[in-house]
Amino acid sequence: MAGKDIYIFNGQHLISKKLLTDLGLPANIERIRLVYMWNYWTERPMYIWTKDEFWRVDKKTEKVEIGYPRKIATTWHGIPEEASAAVTYNNDLYFFNGKAAYKFHTINMTAASPINASQLWRFCPVAMKISSNGNAAHISSSSNFIVIVVIITVFPFEHKWPIILQ
Numbered sequence: 001m002a003g004k005d006i007y008i009f010n011g012q013h014l015i016s017k018k019l020l021t022d023l024g025l026p027a028n029i030e031r032i033r034l035v036y037m038w039n040y041w042t043e044r045p046m047y048i049w050t051k052d053e054f055w056r057v058d059k060k061t062e063k064v065e066i067g068y069p070r071k072i073a074t075t076w077h078g079i080p081e082e083a084s085a086a087v088t089y090n091n092d093l094y095f096f097n098g099k100a101a102y103k104f105h106t107i108n109m110t111a112a113s114p115i116n117a118s119q120l121w122r123f124c125p126v127a128m129k130i131s132s133n134g135n136a137a138h139i140s141s142s143s144n145f146i147v148i149v150v151i152i153t154v155f156p157f158e159h160k161w162p163i164i165l166q
Contacts (some may be wrong), residue, residue, distance in 0.1 A: 033084060036087060083095040
């Protein structure tokens with residue numbers, strides 16, 4: 001299945017290779033918008049977003065949980081439709097849309113007003129690189145937090161794209 005493979009890494013070590021359908025996602029998905037692990041929950045499930053729906057994947061079973069997909073607009077209030085990256089940093093969840101970062105409040109399930117993403121890392125001793133576009137989202141650092149990169153594209157030839165957990 002061209003463009004439907006995911007690779008899960010811990011640092012530079014390949015943990016596993018799977019098809020999106022192995023996780024329980026439908027075969028007709030053409031583009032994953034963003035993926036992240038949310039530290040709000042003790043089991044830290046993985047969330048996978050497409051254009052307007054999201055799935056929560058159980059970390060232990062590596063399967064989509066019952067009751068998914070759900071509509072993004074009815075759950076994630078204040079997150080822009082164009083958001084293409086997300087990361088948990090200092091136990092807070094941030095969504096990125098270009099150079100804007102939106103801190104998500106887990107109690108009332110709404111996003112704060114956007115700030116410039118560079119403000120998040122201004123006191124970090126490690127230089128951070130943040131980039132985001134329509135096909136990929138990437139945040140890199142040697143700091144200890146989860147980083148997920150997703151690129152899913154359909155090509156006429158078989159091409160494999162990664163999800164990286166670092």
